[in-house]
Amino acid sequence: MSNPSASTHFAPQLYIPKGQTDIQFYINLGAIEIFCFRNDDGTIHVAELELDGAIFHVHETMSSTAIMDPSKLGAVTSIIGLFVPDVDAMMQKGIAAGAVEIDPAQDYDYGYRQGMFRDPYGHYWQIQKKIGLK
Template sequence: MYIPPGFNTITPYFFVKDAESFIAFLVNGLGGSETCRTMRPNGHILNVQVVIGTSTVMVSEATIEYPNMGCAFYLYVENADASMKRAIEHGASLEMDVQDMPYGDRQGGVRDKHGNIWWVSERVLHEPYTS
């Protein structure tokens, strides 16, 4: 099986209203980098690819056939406190303050203005978690 560089076996694909502002949040609020952009003839976004860390996500403008839909994501970062601050500065709302979790992550949560929840986590336990 061939998977293009930057992609994983499962790749999140977002259909959102106002895709341009969502892409700006992925880049500015979550530290991503836009790598590819394809537009529809009407000027709306057909597909944009954004790399965040080691993963690529895809974004399209929502349509009647593919309506806006939210989801939840678990995002590993180098520094949960700084990443949460950055996401909030770029329009996300607080879901949960950053705190040390019993399973070895320092984690907080935000909701972007498109309805997605991001559990922003920094691994602080450097060994496998056992309950």
Template structure:
């Protein structure tokens, strides 16, 4: 069974619009509650499901701004990292790491969406032998 992310945001309705504009997500289902929040929204995103919900602070279900950020990075493999990255920036994301060719063989960049979630956007460019990737990582981090 595949793993899928379930993220919490402040403003799920706005998040659905952002993920649709930025990444081409399509809505599969939603569960609204009487106070206007969304308990659950399922999006189809590049062949995977992304679940999101509004913050429910009274239940301890908190979004990144409420906890001071996030240690999680969501990765999205696409056909054209530059195009998807640009579309996400135009939709309101901020650049954390510009798209560039990486030593492990991907064209890769990182952004932060307007809801505090970080995204790696990449596409594969070329195969690199594992020993070369390890050596490049060691050099980059000073070993």
């Protein structure tokens, strides 16, 4: 992993329902757990994960952040765009790990191959690769 403090980058924070003890979906997707702080009862408070150099966090929903929990909101306000070398392989890995396919992978005239899935916590992931304009 490159030194994240040496460059500007995004690190999305995804909210998971309070009381979760397992974030295995993200590990099955290929993420490596950098750290995980747990509450006294063993539930996850916040974890930092890395997926092929892309850092992101999962955080339990708190009263001040409940509006950002897609499982409670019933909608999302952003989509995690993840660029990968093999869109189809990552789509398959996500679905095998428990994601729900929203859009199958396909090539688009604007020069991307993209597919989308929803993870078990309600977050939408657009898996993509630049392939060149048609």
